[in-house]
Amino acid sequence: MAKEKPETPRNKVSLASAKAVPIFLSLLVAYASYVVVGPFSIDYLINNEDPEKRNISAGIALPIVWFVLLIPVATSYARLLYVVSKDPGYIPFGGDEAAGAPPPDFWMRDVFVCTPQGLPIWCHHCRNWKPDRAHHNRDTGRCTKKQDHFCPWVGGVVGERSMKFFAQFLCYSFTLSTYLMILMAYYVHKDRSHVQWIVALSLGGFFVFFTLGMVINTMRMIFHNATTIEEAGSRTILMAVVLPPELQGDAIGRPSPIYSPPTSRSGNSDSEQPFVSEIDDPSHSSYFSKGGSRGWPLRRLARSKAWKGTVTYPLPNNLPTDRPPIPAPEPRTFAILETWPGMNPWDLGSTYLNFTAVFGTKLHHWLLPIRHSPCCEHSSAVSLYPLGPQFEEMLEEVGMVQREFRNAQDPGKPRDKSNRKRRPRLGEGWQNGERPDGWISEKEARRVRNQARARMRIDDDFVP
Numbered sequence: 001m002a003k004e005k006p007e008t009p010r011n012k013v014s015l016a017s018a019k020a021v022p023i024f025l026s027l028l029v030a031y032a033s034y035v036v037v038g039p040f041s042i043d044y045l046i047n048n049e050d051p052e053k054r055n056i057s058a059g060i061a062l063p064i065v066w067f068v069l070l071i072p073v074a075t076s077y078a079r080l081l082y083v084v085s086k087d088p089g090y091i092p093f094g095g096d097e098a099a100g101a102p103p104p105d106f107w108m109r110d111v112f113v114c115t116p117q118g119l120p121i122w123c124h125h126c127r128n129w130k131p132d133r134a135h136h137n138r139d140t141g142r143c144t145k146k147q148d149h150f151c152p153w154v155g156g157v158v159g160e161r162s163m164k165f166f167a168q169f170l171c172y173s174f175t176l177s178t179y180l181m182i183l184m185a186y187y188v189h190k191d192r193s194h195v196q197w198i199v200a201l202s203l204g205g206f207f208v209f210f211t212l213g214m215v216i217n218t219m220r221m222i223f224h225n226a227t228t229i230e231e232a233g234s235r236t237i238l239m240a241v242v243l244p245p246e247l248q249g250d251a252i253g254r255p256s257p258i259y260s261p262p263t264s265r266s267g268n269s270d271s272e273q274p275f276v277s278e279i280d281d282p283s284h285s286s287y288f289s290k291g292g293s294r295g296w297p298l299r300r301l302a303r304s305k306a307w308k309g310t311v312t313y314p315l316p317n318n319l320p321t322d323r324p325p326i327p328a329p330e331p332r333t334f335a336i337l338e339t340w341p342g343m344n345p346w347d348l349g350s351t352y353l354n355f356t357a358v359f360g361t362k363l364h365h366w367l368l369p370i371r372h373s374p375c376c377e378h379s380s381a382v383s384l385y386p387l388g389p390q391f392e393e394m395l396e397e398v399g400m401v402q403r404e405f406r407n408a409q410d411p412g413k414p415r416d417k418s419n420r421k422r423r424p425r426l427g428e429g430w431q432n433g434e435r436p437d438g439w440i441s442e443k444e445a446r447r448v449r450n451q452a453r454a455r456m457r458i459d460d461d462f463v464p
């Protein structure tokens with residue numbers, strides 16, 4: 001059972017804002033609706049004694065447009081508040097009783113965000129392992145998947161499950177505010193004697209500029225498949241990337257000796273770098289030149305700046321004892337790679353692809369605040385979120401994939417350096433959750449996963 005979330009003063013402020021802000025916004029909208037319907041439409045346009053100013057059709061049509069624009073604002077806000085209060089993408093709390101339970105299957109995927117030791121990242125507050133792109137938020141006291149920011153306007157976290165509704169709410173609010181501002185500006189210009197119109201005009205004007213800034217910032221994040229947290233500073237990310245079969249050893253389940261963890265060789269139990277294998281030892285560079293004949297530019301592997309080491313699962317039993325052990329069924333060795341500053345491995349390389357990852361591909365998904373984002377779906381065996389061309393460039397840089405040229409079809413033709421446009425050879429594969437050429441076949445991977453699951457189930461049965 002998960003622990004209840006601990007109450008702190010910060011939590012209480014957040015909870016209070018979660019309740020107060022929707023009421024405050026509703027009052028503002030109610031007031032604007034009153035001005036549009038009452039003093040403006042009924043009193044001025046419909047019941048005006050001056051036949052020059054009276055305009056019954058406008059008096060009916062203009063409030064109708066207001067309410068038509070208000071409907072999507074209200075529904076997207078209600079949907080947003082519901083998702084944010086229920087689950088914007090929370091990571092469950094791991095209690096002490098979670099010890100022994102298997103964590104999410106990090107190393108059964110091919111790529112995951114890791115620590116310098118190649119472990120998944122541990123949240124001390126939630127006492128659980130953080131999936132890729134999850135971050136802890138002090139206001140809610142929770143880790144949220146693909147967390148963007150804590151939003152006081154919704155009293156919660158804008159994350160994986162709430163980002164789309166947040167963006168919809170902003171866009172619809174911007175439209176509504178713009179309508180109010182233009183409408184009031186036009187009639188205030190005609191007749192300045194109505195104070196309520198001027199109040200509604202300033203209200204509309206304020207929200208036009210406020211929501212416009214938010215819309216621009218939020219859509220920029222969506223178009224780049226980034227989050228405010230990931231964009232902050234020029235931070236780098238460590239990623240564990242499974243080595244291709246050539247580097248894994250002869251067969252799955254039988255790792256090549258050089259990739260075994262150091263604990264398995266000659267009693268060396270250096271706890272500072274327990275998971276870095278001999279691949280990082282420069283004296284082993286001769287090994288790489290031997291491997292070069294197999295088609296992989298292995299020489300480059302350990303020389304790249306991005307290369308930080310390797311980690312092989314199952315891990316040796318020298319983990320810190322204050323966290324649950326990580327059971328791992330089949331040995332799999334991962335390279336630990338560091339992204340370069342400012343790199344976004346999840347940027348799918350096109351604005352449209354990044355947009356559809358949040359909004360989906362259908363027009364009604366874009367408009368209606370009903371369906372969750374496609375990026376909430378995590379069934380891919382490759383990584384939690386699809387990876388893009390910048391990730392592939394990193395693999396190229398360390399030599400784990402080979403660069404292909406557009407004119408590579410004709411081997412006799414000398415390569416034109418001016419035309420070194422890289423074909424996105426792996427892009428489709430990584431994005432669709434398939435492995436690129438040279439990686440473990442889908443069938444093999446499924447067999448390994450099924451074996452692992454079966455073994456975990458057996459292990460669970462023996463837990464007293």
Ligand SMILES: [Zn+2]
Pocket residue numbers: 123124125126127135136137141142143
């Ligand atoms: Zn946390």
